[in-house]
Each structure stands twice: as C-alpha cells, then as structure tokens.
Amino acid sequence: DQQVKQNSPSLSVQEGRISILNCDYTNSMFDYFLWYKKYPAEGPTFLISISSIKDKNEDGRFTVFLNKSAKHLSLHIVPSQPGDSAVYFCAASGVDSSYKLIFGSGTRLLVRP
Amino acid sequence: ETGVTQTPRHLVMGMTNKKSLKCEQHLGHNAMYWYKQSAKKPLELMFVYNFKEQTENNSVPSRFSPECPNSSHLFLHLHTLQPEDSALYLCASSLGTGGLSNEQFFGPGTRLTVL
Numbered sequence: 001d002q003q004v005k006q007n008s009p010s011l012s013v014q015e016g017r018i019s020i021l022n023c024d025y026t027n028s029m030f031d032y033f034l035w036y037k038k039y040p041a042e043g044p045t046f047l048i049s050i051s052s053i054k055d056k057n058e059d060g061r062f063t064v065f066l067n068k069s070a071k072h073l074s075l076h077i078v079p080s081q082p083g084d085s086a087v088y089f090c091a092a093s094g095v096d097s098s099y100k101l102i103f104g105s106g107t108r109l110l111v112r113p
Numbered sequence: 114e115t116g117v118t119q120t121p122r123h124l125v126m127g128m129t130n131k132k133s134l135k136c137e138q139h140l141g142h143n144a145m146y147w148y149k150q151s152a153k154k155p156l157e158l159m160f161v162y163n164f165k166e167q168t169e170n171n172s173v174p175s176r177f178s179p180e181c182p183n184s185s186h187l188f189l190h191l192h193t194l195q196p197e198d199s200a201l202y203l204c205a206s207s208l209g210t211g212g213l214s215n216e217q218f219f220g221p222g223t224r225l226t227v228l
C-alpha cells in the first residue's frame with residue numbers, strides 16, 4: 001500500500017494562473033516533506049521542502065502547505081510559467097526511517113501559453 | 114564537473130550480459146542511493162550507502178549488486194537481468210541520512226532496456 005499518494009496523474013493550467021499539486025500520506029510518523037521536479041531525460045531536482053513543525057514554506061513562486069491533521073500537503077505555483085511544465089513528485093521521510101524518502105507516483109503539470 | 118553524474122545514460126543489454134552502471138557525486142556528500150523508476154510507478158529505493166557502508170538493501174534481487182568504493186562513487190553491477198528490470202535507474206546523494214541532511218540530489222539516470 002502506498003504511503004505517499006498523488007491522486008492526480010496530470011494537471012493542465014493556463015500560463016499566469018495558479019497551479020496546485022496535491023499529495024496525501026498515511027504515515028503519521030512522517031515529519032519532513034519534499035517536492036521534486038523532473039524534466040524528461042533528467043533526474044528529479046529538489047524544489048522545496050517543509051518540516052512538520054511548520055504549516056507553510058515559501059520560496060519565490062513556490063509555496064508548500066502542510067495540513068498535518070488531514071495528512072495532506074500541497075504545492076502552489078503562482079504565477080505558473082510554461083517552463084514549469086514537468087512531473088512533480090512529493091516525498092516524505094520520518095523519524096522511524098529517516099533516510100528513506102518515500103515518493104509519490106508523480107503529477108505531470110502542463111502550463112499552456 | 115559538478116553535481117551527480119551517471120554513465121551510461123542509455124543501456125541495452127541481453128539477459129545473459131553483465132554490465133555496470135556508474136554514479137559519481139562532486140558535492141562532498143556522505144550518503145549515496147540507487148533508485149528504480151518504472152513507468153507510472155513511484156521511485157523505489159534499492160540501496161543506501163552511508164560513509165561507504167551499505168545501510169539498506171530494500172529486498173532487491175541478487176542479480177543487482179551494488180559497490181561503493183568511496184563516498185564519491187557508486188556502482189550497480191547487473192547480471193542475468195529480466196525484461197521486467199527495464200526501467201530508469203537513478204542515483205542520488207545527500208549530505209547525511211537523517212532529517213534535513215537527507216535532501217537528496219539526483220543524477221540524470223540510466224535508461225536500461227533488457228531484451
């Protein structure tokens with residue numbers, strides 16, 4: 001059973017609008033969450049992270065929100081740009097297996113010009 | 114050369130071949146990882162090395178054999194693979210293996226096809 005789930009395999013957004021990518025997790029021991037971005041023929045690149053002691057972390061156009069009670073996190077990209085088109089993976093790790101990053105299956109974002 | 118590099122980028126091999134994948138990191142990290150990414154599946158952790166010592170073998174078949182001669186280099190030796198082993202193999206490194214030091218940096222991957 002997947003501990004980290006990204007239920008939307010794809011998302012299409014108009015340039016300039018907000019992109020919201022969602023991620024749900026089941027393990028309450030997870031305390032550190034990351035988002036990675038992957039272009040075709042490249043490895044995933046780290047985008048932004050959040051610790052469970054926070055509920056929001058912002059870096060430029062990217063903001064990650066964490067709702068611990070709902071075991072849900074989301075990545076907001078605003079304004080979206082065509083260069084943001086990629087596959088986005090969320091990942092989680094926890095004190096019980098801190099070096100294991102458990103990845104979701106990814107959401108493919110397409111930003112239309 | 115910076116970051117995490119992997120060679121070869123593409124590999125086609127028969128089921129009786131022996132080949133090796135190579136990963137090198139230039140980030141001064143102490144931990145290195147092998148992941149497998151199959152189509153439409155999450156990344157699957159295969160092996161973890163911390164300070165050259167293997168700390169995780171995630172129930173990987175013995176036809177995959179990792180080697181970590183030092184903290185900068187990681188190999189994955191392949192022999193008698195099956196067609197279902199065809200996937201993208203990603204190497205990653207991190208400063209450490211706990212908490213915030215676990216931010217992992219990935220290489221571009223090796224696209225492996227087993228005929």
